Structures are given as structure tokens and as C-alpha cells.
Amino acid sequence: MSTTMGVPKRTKAKPQSKRSRHGMHACPECASILVQPVDWHEQGDGYWNVELRCPECEWWGRESYSQDEVDSYDEELDRGGQELIEDLRALTRANMEDETDRFAAALASDCILPEDF
Numbered sequence: 001m002s003t004t005m006g007v008p009k010r011t012k013a014k015p016q017s018k019r020s021r022h023g024m025h026a027c028p029e030c031a032s033i034l035v036q037p038v039d040w041h042e043q044g045d046g047y048w049n050v051e052l053r054c055p056e057c058e059w060w061g062r063e064s065y066s067q068d069e070v071d072s073y074d075e076e077l078d079r080g081g082q083e084l085i086e087d088l089r090a091l092t093r094a095n096m097e098d099e100t101d102r103f104a105a106a107l108a109s110d111c112i113l114p115e116d117f
Helices: 067-108
Strands: 001-005 007-009 036-044 046-053 060-066
Touching: 036 067, 046 067, 060 067
Parallel strands: none
Antiparallel strands: 001 007, 036 046, 046 060
């Protein structure tokens, strides 16, 4: 961080060239499997320039990846997105069940009256 008039100023880390041996989704610094794409563009000849970021350790990297590597990463991102959707559905269901149980308990104990509506 640099300072301006005594106030710390955040600076974006410069992307590094370092690959994880576990794939594009894995961080080469902290081994997190939550690495996210930040920017990408087709380089040509079946390769892509991809900038990646790890949300856990703030590692940034920019590399050239083959179409096969990018396809595998895309499948991993799709799988992770599906996991998030499944978790959201389970959490929503648990919350609705809890709310229903509390409402039923309030009705049973006469805590809710017709004039409450």
C-alpha cells in the first residue's frame, strides 16, 4: 500500500505468471479451489490469455492457456455454479421449514389472532 497525505491507498497487485499443477481453478499460492476468471481474450492458434484471481489470498495471475485447459476450467466453473445452486435451494428450504414451524407454533399458542391480518 502507498500513502497519499497520510492515508493508505490500496493498489492492485500486479498479475504474476505462475500456474497451479492442479488446474486453472486451483491457486498456486494457497491451494484454494476458488480461483475466478477476471479477464480473458482469445490469443489465436487455440490459446487464450486469461487473468485469474484467488479470493482467499488475493493472488493474481495472467497466463496463456490451451483451449482444452479453458474447456476443463469452464466445466469446473459450471460444476461449482451447480453446487452453489444446490446449496441455495437447501438453505431456502431449511429457512422455509423453520419459518413454517415458528408460524405453526405461534398459531397453536394463540399468539396470532385474526386481527393480526
